[in-house]
Amino acid sequence: MSTEWPEEAYRLLREGGVDQFAYVPDAGHQHLIDRSIADPEVHSIALTTEEEGVGMLAGAHLGGSRGVLLMQSSGVGNCINLLSLIRAGRFPFLTLISMRGDFGEGNPWQMPMGQSTQPVLEACDVICLRIDEPGEVARTIGAALTMAFQNEMPVAVLLGQKLLGAKKF
Amino acid sequence: MADPNEGTRAAGKTATGHLDRRVAVKTLLDMQGDVLIVAGLAGAKGDVTAAVGDDPRVFGFGGAMGAAASMGLGLALAQPNKRVIVVTGDGELLMNVGTLATIAVANPANLGIICVDNEHYGETGFQRSHTGLGTDLAVMAQGGGIGAVRTVRETAELHDAGEMLRNSNGAAFVLLKVAVNEPPKMRTVWDASWHKTRFREALLGHP
Numbered sequence: 001m002s003t004e005w006p007e008e009a010y011r012l013l014r015e016g017g018v019d020q021f022a023y024v025p026d027a028g029h030q031h032l033i034d035r036s037i038a039d040p041e042v043h044s045i046a047l048t049t050e051e052e053g054v055g056m057l058a059g060a061h062l063g064g065s066r067g068v069l070l071m072q073s074s075g076v077g078n079c080i081n082l083l084s085l086i087r088a089g090r091f092p093f094l095t096l097i098s099m100r101g102d103f104g105e106g107n108p109w110q111m112p113m114g115q116s117t118q119p120v121l122e123a124c125d126v127i128c129l130r131i132d133e134p135g136e137v138a139r140t141i142g143a144a145l146t147m148a149f150q151n152e153m154p155v156a157v158l159l160g161q162k163l164l165g166a167k168k169f
Numbered sequence: 170m171a172d173p174n175e176g177t178r179a180a181g182k183t184a185t186g187h188l189d190r191r192v193a194v195k196t197l198l199d200m201q202g203d204v205l206i207v208a209g210l211a212g213a214k215g216d217v218t219a220a221v222g223d224d225p226r227v228f229g230f231g232g233a234m235g236a237a238a239s240m241g242l243g244l245a246l247a248q249p250n251k252r253v254i255v256v257t258g259d260g261e262l263l264m265n266v267g268t269l270a271t272i273a274v275a276n277p278a279n280l281g282i283i284c285v286d287n288e289h290y291g292e293t294g295f296q297r298s299h300t301g302l303g304t305d306l307a308v309m310a311q312g313g314g315i316g317a318v319r320t321v322r323e324t325a326e327l328h329d330a331g332e333m334l335r336n337s338n339g340a341a342f343v344l345l346k347v348a349v350n351e352p353p354k355m356r357t358v359w360d361a362s363w364h365k366t367r368f369r370e371a372l373l374g375h376p
């Protein structure tokens with residue numbers, strides 16, 4: 001996978017004031033995760049389950065900070081009930097989601113959650129912005145930062161398998 | 170002996186703890202000075218409201234069960250110069266018990282967790298929780314890697330636990346083994362957005 005667009009994504013998140021990176025380890029987010037671990041200016045927090053990131057990011061906002069949750073599409077299912085905190089409190093919320101069960105997927109276990117990721121997020125009032133080409137990364141992440149932190153909306157950026165490449169089995 | 174819970178939903182229920190939850194939580198919070206508080210849903214929020222009143226520097230949950238501790242983590246990281254105390258119940262903590270490991274690894278020096286353990290799910294009708302059947306949340310906190318952990322069973326032990334919460338230079342965890350009862354409801358505004366804005370205005374000076 002290219003490190004060019006992930007590097008650009010990291011730069012944009014940092015320029016957008018994000019200094020809390022919450023994640024469950026994931027191949028699709030590897031560059032962003034590694035960059036956050038190596039960056040002494042940010043908190044890089046490994047979670048045991050994605051829903052912890054929902055609480056953590058709301059707490060970050062209470063304290064005047066900005067955070068991003070890096071997760072795989074399967075993690076979206078783990079977050080559903082805690083997204084009620086985001087909606088009830090009208091908290092800003094930004095998540096980057098590496099898709100599985102998407103374009104070219106070879107593992108049938110990944111299909112159910114992959115195919116329901118966007119409908120589930122939209123049912124929870126999370127705006128979904130999808131990226132399938134490297135050239136769309138900067139513009140989309142910029143838009144997501146504005147919508148999440150200026151407009152104070154919940155926003156998910158879906159990184160499709162066309163962009164990430166499907167895992168080989 | 171007459172059942173002290175007669176006439177309440179907790180009638181006939183027993184727990185291994187005997188501390189008064191309202192007194193124990195207030196004693197610990199009174200020792201902390203100027204802190205930010207995240208109050209988990211149901212009983213824990215009632216304990217916090219009874220202890221500190223309707224304070225802008227409390228964010229209390231009305232749902233999203235399991236998120237109090239992780240919210241405390243995000244807040245503690247954002248406000249390293251303030252002490253953050255999460256007050257939650259045994260039922261809520263069990264729902265996301267892995268957060269104890271996440272907090273232990275991040276180990277913010279300014280984050281303390283108070284778990285009010287009455288060994289029951291009070292909100293839903295006082296069904297027994299795992300902690301009344303052998304599960305020890307203090308051992309789980311320790312196993313998760315939190316260095317400063319106390320179980321408090323007696324009033325005389327509250328002072329040391331409060332000192333630990335106030336002075337610990339890493340994440341701290343206090344398990345309060347309290348009696349099972351149903352204290353009077355504490356009414357608060359349900360609107361989480363309003364609480365969020367009020368909290369931020371008090372802390373940051375802007376919404």
